[in-house]
Amino acid sequence: MNISDIVFHSPALIVAIPLLGAFLTPLVAKINDKLRNIFAILIALITSVLVAILANDVFSNGIRTYVFGGGEPLVNNSYAIRILFEVDGMNAFMAIIASILTVVAIIYSWTFLKNHTGQDKYYTLILLMIAGMFGMILTGDMFNFFVFLEITSIASCALIAFYTNKGKAIDAGFKYIVISSIGALFILFAIGILYSQYNALNMAVLANSISFSFLDKIALALLISGLAMKAGIVPMHMWLPDAYGRAPSSVTLLLVGATQASLYGIFRITLSIFGKAFNTTGTVLKSATLTGDELIMVSSYPNVISIGWILIILAILTMIIGVLMALKQSNLKRLIAFAALAEIGYMLLGIGVRFASKYSEIVKMNNQEYIQIGFHGYDISALTGSIFHIINDALDIGLLFLVAGAIYIATKETSLNKLGGLARNMKYTTVFFIIGLIAVSGLPPMNGFASKLIIYESTFQLNPIIGIIAILASILLLAVFVKVLHSAFLGPKIPNLKDVKEVPKSMLFAMGIIACIIIIFGLFPNIVIDNIIQPAVNAITNHEAYIRGVFNGI
Amino acid sequence: MSGMSKIVKTMTSVAFPLAMIYGLYIIAHGHLTPGGGFQGGAVVASACAMILVSFGSVWTVRKIKEKNLSVLESLGAIGFIGLGFFGLIFGSHFFKNILVGSKNIPIFNEIGQGMSNINTAGFIPLMNFAVGLKVIAGLFAIVLVMAYATRLKEGK
Amino acid sequence: MLFNFPYIAVVLLILIGLATVIYKRNLIKIVIGITLIESGVNLFLITLAYRKDSIAPIFHGFTASKDNVPFMSLPVPHALTLTSIVIGVAVLALMLTFIIHLYRHYNTLDARKIGREEE
Numbered sequence: 001m002n003i004s005d006i007v008f009h010s011p012a013l014i015v016a017i018p019l020l021g022a023f024l025t026p027l028v029a030k031i032n033d034k035l036r037n038i039f040a041i042l043i044a045l046i047t048s049v050l051v052a053i054l055a056n057d058v059f060s061n062g063i064r065t066y067v068f069g070g071g072e073p074l075v076n077n078s079y080a081i082r083i084l085f086e087v088d089g090m091n092a093f094m095a096i097i098a099s100i101l102t103v104v105a106i107i108y109s110w111t112f113l114k115n116h117t118g119q120d121k122y123y124t125l126i127l128l129m130i131a132g133m134f135g136m137i138l139t140g141d142m143f144n145f146f147v148f149l150e151i152t153s154i155a156s157c158a159l160i161a162f163y164t165n166k167g168k169a170i171d172a173g174f175k176y177i178v179i180s181s182i183g184a185l186f187i188l189f190a191i192g193i194l195y196s197q198y199n200a201l202n203m204a205v206l207a208n209s210i211s212f213s214f215l216d217k218i219a220l221a222l223l224i225s226g227l228a229m230k231a232g233i234v235p236m237h238m239w240l241p242d243a244y245g246r247a248p249s250s251v252t253l254l255l256v257g258a259t260q261a262s263l264y265g266i267f268r269i270t271l272s273i274f275g276k277a278f279n280t281t282g283t284v285l286k287s288a289t290l291t292g293d294e295l296i297m298v299s300s301y302p303n304v305i306s307i308g309w310i311l312i313i314l315a316i317l318t319m320i321i322g323v324l325m326a327l328k329q330s331n332l333k334r335l336i337a338f339a340a341l342a343e344i345g346y347m348l349l350g351i352g353v354r355f356a357s358k359y360s361e362i363v364k365m366n367n368q369e370y371i372q373i374g375f376h377g378y379d380i381s382a383l384t385g386s387i388f389h390i391i392n393d394a395l396d397i398g399l400l401f402l403v404a405g406a407i408y409i410a411t412k413e414t415s416l417n418k419l420g421g422l423a424r425n426m427k428y429t430t431v432f433f434i435i436g437l438i439a440v441s442g443l444p445p446m447n448g449f450a451s452k453l454i455i456y457e458s459t460f461q462l463n464p465i466i467g468i469i470a471i472l473a474s475i476l477l478l479a480v481f482v483k484v485l486h487s488a489f490l491g492p493k494i495p496n497l498k499d500v501k502e503v504p505k506s507m508l509f510a511m512g513i514i515a516c517i518i519i520i521f522g523l524f525p526n527i528v529i530d531n532i533i534q535p536a537v538n539a540i541t542n543h544e545a546y547i548r549g550v551f552n553g554i
Numbered sequence: 555m556s557g558m559s560k561i562v563k564t565m566t567s568v569a570f571p572l573a574m575i576y577g578l579y580i581i582a583h584g585h586l587t588p589g590g591g592f593q594g595g596a597v598v599a600s601a602c603a604m605i606l607v608s609f610g611s612v613w614t615v616r617k618i619k620e621k622n623l624s625v626l627e628s629l630g631a632i633g634f635i636g637l638g639f640f641g642l643i644f645g646s647h648f649f650k651n652i653l654v655g656s657k658n659i660p661i662f663n664e665i666g667q668g669m670s671n672i673n674t675a676g677f678i679p680l681m682n683f684a685v686g687l688k689v690i691a692g693l694f695a696i697v698l699v700m701a702y703a704t705r706l707k708e709g710k
Numbered sequence: 711m712l713f714n715f716p717y718i719a720v721v722l723l724i725l726i727g728l729a730t731v732i733y734k735r736n737l738i739k740i741v742i743g744i745t746l747i748e749s750g751v752n753l754f755l756i757t758l759a760y761r762k763d764s765i766a767p768i769f770h771g772f773t774a775s776k777d778n779v780p781f782m783s784l785p786v787p788h789a790l791t792l793t794s795i796v797i798g799v800a801v802l803a804l805m806l807t808f809i810i811h812l813y814r815h816y817n818t819l820d821a822r823k824i825g826r827e828e829e
Contacts, residue, residue: 012648016635070647143790150797154804161808167815171825174737174808181744181801182731185751188794189724192751195787242825271776404652431829498681588768601759696803703810 003053007259010054011066011085014095015135017047022127029120037110040123044106044130048099055092059535063088063549065140073550080202086140086549089539091389093532094137094264097391100517101257101398102130108510109250111503112405122162129155129254136261140550142191143201146184147266152258153180160247160255172242179239183229190222203273204550207543212277223269225311230262232344234317237433241325244337249405252333253398256340260390263347267540268308275543278304278355308355312466315352318345319473322389326480330416332407335484336400339440342473343393346455349470350386353462354379378458380537385454387540388533392439392447399436399514403429406503406511407488413497416484423495425500430489432511437485439518441478447518450525558609566608573601581686585675591682595689601693611701623695630688637681651676716757723750737812737819740807748798752791759787 006013021043029036058064067087068074073084106126132152139145157180161173195201196217198209210216232240244252270278302528322342329335357376406429413419422429439446442453452474460467472491502508539545557563560624580587581594641650654676723746730743760783767785809819816824 009642009648012642016648020632020635020639023628023635026628027632068649069645070645070650080653143793147793147797150801154797154800157804161811164811167812168825168827170808170811171816174805174812177745177801177805177808178731178740182728182747185747189754192755192758192787192790195790201786254580334827397819515822588766592792693799700807700810 002427005048006532007053007057008048009066011064011087011138012068014047014050014054014138015131016133017050018043018127018134022124022131025124025127026120029123032198033119036120036123040127041103041106043127044099044102045287047134048103048132051092051095051099054087055096058087058089058092060529064544065537065549066500073468076335080200080205080550083141083144084202084545084550085138086204087138088453088546088549089535089537090264091138092268093387093391093536094261096140096532097260097394098130098133098137098257100514101394104392104398104402104510105250105253107513108253108402108405108507109248110506112248112409112507117163122159124156125159126251126254129159129258131289133258133261135253137264140203141201142203142206143192146187149187149265150184151261152261153184153230156251156255156258159251160243162248162251163246166246168242169246172246175239176243179229179236183226183236184426186222186226187228190219190226193222201213203268203447204551207273208547210274210277212274216274216277216511220269220274225264225267227262227269228314231259231266232341233314233348234321237318237321240341241334241337244340245331245334249333249401252337252401256394256397256401259344260347260394261391263344266348267351270355271540272543272546275541276547278336304355304499308352308357311348311352312356315345315348316466316469318342318348318377319469323476325479327476331385331414332416332419332484332488333404333414334417335403335480336397336404338478339395339400339480340393342344342477343389343397343440345473346389346452346470347386347393349455349459349466350389353382353459353466356381357462376461378461380541381454382458383541384529384533384537385451385458387536388525388529389432389451389455394533395514395518395521396436396439396446396448399432399518400440400513402507402511402514403433403436409498409503409507410500416487418494419488419497420491421489422500423489424493426502427488428502428508429511432515433485433489434513437478438480439522442474443478445519445522447521447525450522450529557613558608562608566604570605573604574598575599578686581682582679584682591685592689594682595609595674595686596693598686598690599693599697600611602690603697606697606701611698611705614698615702616700620695620699623691623698627688627691627695630684630691633684634681634688637677637684641677651678653677715761716753720750720754720757723747723753735821737809737821740821741809744805745798745802748794752798753795755787755791755794759784 023038025036025039029041054064064087065073066087068083068085071082073082074080075082108120109126113122116122129152132148132155135148136145136152139148154177157173157177160176161170163169193203193215194206197213198205198206200209229236244255247255319342322338322340322345326338326342328334329338357379406426407419407422408414410426410429411419411422435446439448442448452470456470457466459470577594577596577598578596579594580589581591584590584594638649641652642648645652727743727746727748727750730746731740734740734743761781764781764783767782767788812824813819818824
C-alpha cells in the first residue's frame with residue numbers, strides 16, 4: 001500500500017472509516033471509558049489526514065472519480081448505472097471545513113460531558129453524523145445525496161435532544177425532525193421527476209442532457225425549497241433558534257457544518273447540474289414575425305434573472321430577521337443562533353447576484369442584429385466572497401458557541417440577566433470571545449473582514465440597496481455582541497458567581513485551535529484565496545469539466 | 555404491560571417458530587425471489603412483537619436483556635461494512651463483488667445447483683444475512699423499549 | 711385517462727398530508743400527516759416504473775431464446791422506493807419516541823402548549 005493507492009481509494013475511505021468506527025463504538029465502550037474517547041479521536045484524526053491528502057491531490061491534478069464496485073463509470077459508453085463519487089475543488093474545500101469541525105468538536109466534548117450518562121450513544125451518533133456529512137459532500141449521484149442527507153438529519157436530531165431531563169430540548173428535536181423530513185421528501189419527489197425524464201441519477205449525466213422544460217422547472221423549484229428548509233432560510237427558519245440554542249455546544253458546532261452542507265447542495269444543483277441550461281452565452285439571432293416587426297426570440301434561453309432576484313430577496317429577509325430578532329434575546333445561546341441565521345443570508349447572496357447579473361443587449365454585426373448574452377464581471381467575485389464566507393462563518397459562529405458552552409459549564413447559568421463580571425476569573429474565555437466578536441462583525445484584522453468586504457463590493461455594483469443592507473446587518477451584529485460582552489464579562493462581580501473557575505484544559509485547547517485559524521486567515525487572506533478558494537470557484541462554475549470527469553474521452 | 559390469558563400464550567408459542575422460519579426464508583433467498591435483508595427482518599421482528607404483546611413487556615425484558623440486543627445489532631452492522639472492506643483488500647474497489655463467478659473458494663460451488671446456486675450472486679446473500687440480523691435486533695429493541703417505558707405502574 | 715389515476719392519487723395524498731401538518735394541533739396528527747406525504751412520494755416512485763404490458767422484474771428460469779422474453783418493468787425505482795420506506799420507518803420510530811418523552815414532561819399533547827421559552 002503506497003501513497004498512490006491510498007489517494008486512489010480515499011473518497012471511499014473517508015466515508016467508510018467513520019461508519020465502521022460508529023458501529024464499533026458500542027463494543028469498545030463496554031471495555032473501558034477512556035478507550036472509547038481515544039478511539040473516537042483516533043477515527044477523526046485518520047479521516048482528517050485522508051481529507052488533507054485528497055485535497056492536496058485534487059487542487060493540483062484535477063477531478064478525481066471513484067466508482068463503487070469497480071469498472072468504468074459508463075457502461076457501453078451510455079448507461080450510467082454505477083454509483084460514483086466525484087471530487088473536484090468545491091468538494092475538497094467543503095471536506096476541509098467538515099474535518100476541522102469534527103476534530104474540534106470531539107476534543108471539546110471530552111470534558112464538556114464529563115458527568116453525563118449516555119456518552120456511549122453520544123459518540124456513536126457523532127461518528128454516524130460525520131459519516132453522513134462526508135457522504136453528502138463527496139457524492140456524485142443524486143439519490144446517494146438524498147440517502148446521506150437523511151442519515152445526517154436523523155443522527156443530528158437524536159443529538160439535539162440529548163438533555164432528556166428538560167422538556168425544551170426534546171421539543172426542539174421534534175420541530176427539527178418534522179421540518180427536515182418534509183424537506184427531504186420534497187427532494188425525493190424532484191429526484192423522481194428528473195429520473196423519469198432522463199433515465200439517469202448521475203449528476204454529470206443529468207448535467208449533460210438537461211433541457212429546461214416545464215417539468216424541469218417544477219423539479220428545480222422543489223429542490224431549492226427542500227434544501228432551503230434544511231438550510232434554515234426564511235420563511236422556513238423556525239427550527240433554527242430552538243435547535244441551535246437548546247443542544248449541547250459541541251453538537252451545535254457540527255450542526256453548523258450540516259447546515260452548510262445543505263447550502264453546498266444548492267450551489268451544486270444550480271451551478272453545475274442546471275449550468276448548461278442557464279449558461280447560454282454567446283450571440284443569438286433576432287427573429288422576425290410575419291408583420292415585419294422584429295421581435296426577440298424569448299424562449300431560447302431561460303429567464304434566470306428572476307430566479308436570481310428571488311434568491312436575493314430571500315437572503316435579505318434572512319439577514320434582516322436574524323439581526324432584528326437577536327437584539328431582544330436574553331438567552332445567550334439563542335442570541336448566537338439568531339446571529340448564525342443572519343450569516344446564512346450572506347452565503348445565499350452570492351448565488352443570487354451571479355444569476356441576477358446576466359444581461360442581454362443588442363449588437364449589430366454584418367448588417368444583422370444579434371443579441372449578446374453574458375454575465376457582468378462582478379459575479380465571479382460575489383461567488384468568491386460567498387464561498388470564502390462559508391469557512392469564515394463556520395469558524396466564527398463555532399467559536400462563539402464554544403464560549404457559550406464554557407460559560408454554561410462554569411456558572412450553570414444561561415440567561416444574560418444573571419451573569420456578570422466573569423472576566424476576572426475566566427481570562428482565556430474572555431479573550432476568545434473578543435476574537436469571535438471581532439470576526440463575526442467583519443472588523444479587521446480577523447477573517448470576517450476579508451470575506452465581507454468582497455461581498456459588499458460585488459453586491460454594491462448590482463444594486464446599491466443590497467450592499468447597504470449587508471453593511472447595516474454587520475453593524476447591528478457588532479452592537480448585539482458588544483452588549484453581550486458588557487453584560488456577561490465586564491462589570492462588577494455578582495455575589496453568587498464569586499468562585500467560578502476557568503474551564504478545563506481540553507476545552508481551552510479546542511477553542512484555541514479555532515482562534516489560531518481565525519487569526520491566520522485574517523492576517524493572510526490572499527494566500528487562502530489563491531490556494532483554496534479560487535480553485536473551488538473555478539470548479540463550481542466550470543460545468544464542462546464536471547461533465548468531462550465522467551464522460552472522459554467522449 | 556401485563557400478559558394475556560393462557561390460551562393466547564400457548565398459541566403464540568406454536569405460531570412463533572412458523573413465522574420466524576418464514577422470515578428467515580425471505581432473508582436467505584433474497585437474491586432470487588422478492589425479498590432480502592430488510593423485508594425478512596421486518597417479518598421476524600413482527601413475530602417477536604407478537605411474543606411481546608402476548609407475554610407482557612415485564613416478562614420479556616427480564617428474559618431478553620436489552621444489552622444483548624445492542625451487541626447483536628452492532629455485529630450485524632460491522633458484518634456489512636466488513637464485507638465492503640473485503641472487496642478493497644482482496645480485489646480492486648470498495649464493495650466489489652469478488653465472489654461472483656469465481657472458483658477459488660470451494661464451498662460456494664456446491665451449495666445448490668442450477669438456478670439457486672449461491673455462486674450466482676457472490677456477496678449479496680452474505681450482505682442479506684448481515685442486514686437481516688441488524689434489522690431484527692433493531693426493530694425488536696425499538697418495540698421492546700417503547701412497551702417497557704409506557705407500562706402502567708401498580709395501583710395507578 | 712385510466713392510466714393517470716395514480717398520479718392524481720399522489721397529488722391528493724401529498725396535499726392532504728401537507729394540510730394536516732400545517733393545520734392540526736395534536737402531535738400524533740402531525741406525525742400521521744408526515745406518513746401521508748411519505749406514502750404519496752412512494753406511490754409516485756412506483757408508478758414511474760410501470761410500462762404497458764410489463765411483468766415484475768424477476769428471472770423465471772426460461773431458456774435463452776430471444777423470442778418469448780417477456781417485457782420487464784424498470785427495476786431501479788423499486789430499489790429507490792424500498793430505501794425510502796426504510797428511511798420512513800426510522801424517522802417514524804424517532805418521532806414516536808419523542809412524543810412519549812414529551813407526554814411524560816408536559817402531560818398534554820397540544821402543540822401550542824409545549825416548548826415555550828419562558829418556563
